[in-house]
Amino acid sequence: MNAARRRAIFERLRKDNPTPRTELHYRSPFELLIAVILSAQATDKSVNKATAALFARADTPAAMLALGVEGITPYIKSIGLYNSKAKNIIATCAALEAEHGGEVPRSREALERLPGVGRKTANVVLNTAFGEATMAVDTHIFRVANRTGLAPGKTVRAVEDKLLKFVPEEFLKDAHHWLILHGRYVCTARNPACGRCIIADLCEYRHKTKAPAP
Secondary structure (H helix, E strand, C coil), X not given: CCHHHHHHHHHHHHHHCCCCCCCCCCCCHHHHHHHHHHHCCCCHHHHXXXXXXXXXXXXXXXXXXXHHHHHHXXXXXXXXXXXXXXXXXXXXHHHHHHHHCCCCCCCHHHHHCCCCCCHHHHHHHXXXXXXXXXXXXXXXXXXXXXXXXXXXCCCHHHHHHHHHHHCCHHHHHHHHHHHHHHHHHCCCCCCCCHHHCCCCCCCCCCCCCCCCCC
């Protein structure tokens, strides 16, 4: 895919949604960090349902630590892998208190040292909480990047690196959100809604569907 087509794709995505936002509910970088940790192999809707009550009870690392693993488990029990996530959240809160004054660090290296935080989670926090031009490649972005020809790659990291290289700079801060939402609601895994896709004529997918998905 050439540079002109890539630019056209993001111009259309921006026109359709000028101010894209994560669908996770949060009020602070800390709440976002916890929500993203919980979102692994879970839907944003299920995470939001759990965190509404959890954050009402504990919205700081110190408050979360006071609850402990046993205290937060009932709030997140509806979410997959809740046992390991509860342990990681408490360990992360302990590290935030001990090493960062109770604040979420703004460096990738520091974020990735937190329990339960990998590169994707760090990228989400850096982008969404701190406005950095990072690219958190999840299954949706990986699929869209490969299917459209925007930034094909065999691994998540390869796709991330290509997107950072090829997405025009003016779109980089919001590209993460546009691509996730496009993959979640239009360019879906099993039945892509090519019939109502605003970038269908720019996409290089060879097996486009004719009718819009229901």
